[in-house]
Amino acid sequence: MIHSIIFAGFGGQGVMLMGQVLAQAGMNEDKYVTWFPSYGPEMRGGTANCTVVVSDEPVASPVVEMPTEVVAMNIPSLLKFEPKVKKDGFLFINTSVVDRKPQRKDIRIIELPANEIAENLGNVKIANMVMLGGFVQVTKCVSIDSVIEAMRYKLSGKNSDLLELNMKAIFEGAKHVGG
Amino acid sequence: MKKLMMKGVEAIGEGAIRAGCRNYFGYPITPQSELTEYMARRLPEVGGSFLQAESEIAAVNMIYGASSVGKRVMTSTSSPGFSLMQEGISYIACAQLPAVFVNVVRGGPGLGDIQPSQGDYFQATKGGGHGDYRLIVLSPSTVQEATDLTMLAFDMADRYRNPVLIFADGLLGQMMEPVSFEEKEVTYDNSAWALTGAKGRSPRQVTSFNIDPYGLEKMNMELQKKYRQIEANEIRYEEYRTEDADVLIVAHGTVGRIAKSVVKMAREEGIKAGLFRPITLYPFAYEALSNYGEKTKLVLTVEMSSGQMLEDVKLSLCNKTRIEFYGRMAGVVPTPEEVFAYLKSLIGRQ
Numbered sequence: 001m002i003h004s005i006i007f008a009g010f011g012g013q014g015v016m017l018m019g020q021v022l023a024q025a026g027m028n029e030d031k032y033v034t035w036f037p038s039y040g041p042e043m044r045g046g047t048a049n050c051t052v053v054v055s056d057e058p059v060a061s062p063v064v065e066m067p068t069e070v071v072a073m074n075i076p077s078l079l080k081f082e083p084k085v086k087k088d089g090f091l092f093i094n095t096s097v098v099d100r101k102p103q104r105k106d107i108r109i110i111e112l113p114a115n116e117i118a119e120n121l122g123n124v125k126i127a128n129m130v131m132l133g134g135f136v137q138v139t140k141c142v143s144i145d146s147v148i149e150a151m152r153y154k155l156s157g158k159n160s161d162l163l164e165l166n167m168k169a170i171f172e173g174a175k176h177v178g179g
Numbered sequence: 180m181k182k183l184m185m186k187g188v189e190a191i192g193e194g195a196i197r198a199g200c201r202n203y204f205g206y207p208i209t210p211q212s213e214l215t216e217y218m219a220r221r222l223p224e225v226g227g228s229f230l231q232a233e234s235e236i237a238a239v240n241m242i243y244g245a246s247s248v249g250k251r252v253m254t255s256t257s258s259p260g261f262s263l264m265q266e267g268i269s270y271i272a273c274a275q276l277p278a279v280f281v282n283v284v285r286g287g288p289g290l291g292d293i294q295p296s297q298g299d300y301f302q303a304t305k306g307g308g309h310g311d312y313r314l315i316v317l318s319p320s321t322v323q324e325a326t327d328l329t330m331l332a333f334d335m336a337d338r339y340r341n342p343v344l345i346f347a348d349g350l351l352g353q354m355m356e357p358v359s360f361e362e363k364e365v366t367y368d369n370s371a372w373a374l375t376g377a378k379g380r381s382p383r384q385v386t387s388f389n390i391d392p393y394g395l396e397k398m399n400m401e402l403q404k405k406y407r408q409i410e411a412n413e414i415r416y417e418e419y420r421t422e423d424a425d426v427l428i429v430a431h432g433t434v435g436r437i438a439k440s441v442v443k444m445a446r447e448e449g450i451k452a453g454l455f456r457p458i459t460l461y462p463f464a465y466e467a468l469s470n471y472g473e474k475t476k477l478v479l480t481v482e483m484s485s486g487q488m489l490e491d492v493k494l495s496l497c498n499k500t501r502i503e504f505y506g507r508m509a510g511v512v513p514t515p516e517e518v519f520a521y522l523k524s525l526i527g528r529q
Binding site for chain 2: 007023024027033034035036059060061062063065066113179
């Protein structure tokens, strides 16, 4: 099974970190993973995005034209990447920011008010982890436990006090989509 | 073995440190500044020296100096910076000194842009600086391979007393993948040539100068003899699903792995495709590739350039098969889908 995912949003929404945590979680499960960021002028304004591949076999191309899943954290990301999702793939939409409906009928849409859920938990900055929790719950790309383990690794050291909040965000996101 | 998620450029830095590199001189430039940063952070931890030079020209001459006294030394840069280093590299090659260079290639020519490219292939493999010299050029396609080849680069540089170049691109440099590091004892012997003070022995000289043309020709002959050895011993390449292939893609570096996806797509549609991925760009695998002249009906070279490695592919195959090319320039990365569409158009498939 090969998951190829594009995480996209504004610079500052933490889309790069979402991708890194997922890739780390995949590695924890001994899967083959790559994480590749768009970098350069594109990061200022418009969308920032990264591509993650999680696979049971060695990853050939880290560059993906038609991802199996897209996470759109803002409107420009929806506009740019909705057309690219593979048929029958998943499109995750952060409805707290995206106030419009997708056009495609041949893909599966998951709507999640990530910012609102994050605000209710006390910090809007963890909207990315809310979304990641929902993403993993739906796609079963990796286990929630592996995501938590990856988060623990990422937040080891001086940021360890943020772990609990991030864990809550992941669980809350998963719960919202039926976990 | 424990795995770490690392960026390509960081993995190159860590590979260098584990290969015994304790000296780094460089000047930041996108898309490889994280490597300079990594060395700035890591080298003091292992008792090494990091120095941010005032320019790439200064950096390459610091490399020249450190290498002369027998230190394992590295610098890294990106295309315009690598151009600035060429004079020094030519000197280092002539003086027969080991040193490792990393060029994380970006779109050019000129100041260009900061996106991935392979447009420096000619510069890397056909000279770059002045005079009759060669660099050993290694082109990794995964983060793990970037680490492994960096460690190998230091051994090769010492074995042949020759500069070795890691030819990466912005895509590999910025990408993260799991990496594991082989625990390896670092051994190398430079006692026969390093400038360590002439106490108890006769003086030595490290130089790239000889005013007598017969003397300089003799130095050149030594270099050429060394290059023939390198060509005999060090050619490396990967073949993927080539056993029965009648369509062969030739691609190196990150394009090599993009092409691997194309091969998989083609196989799913019953096209007998295979991949030939040169790992050493110099020495190039002319002979191994030439075997495909009679076995294939089409060889498609794919590069992030206007067709530079293509010239070596043509030299290998001597028109014994149909040779085609697909390239993107200036920092545009080809997707597997577009390469596959082009491949299909060449063989008349929908």
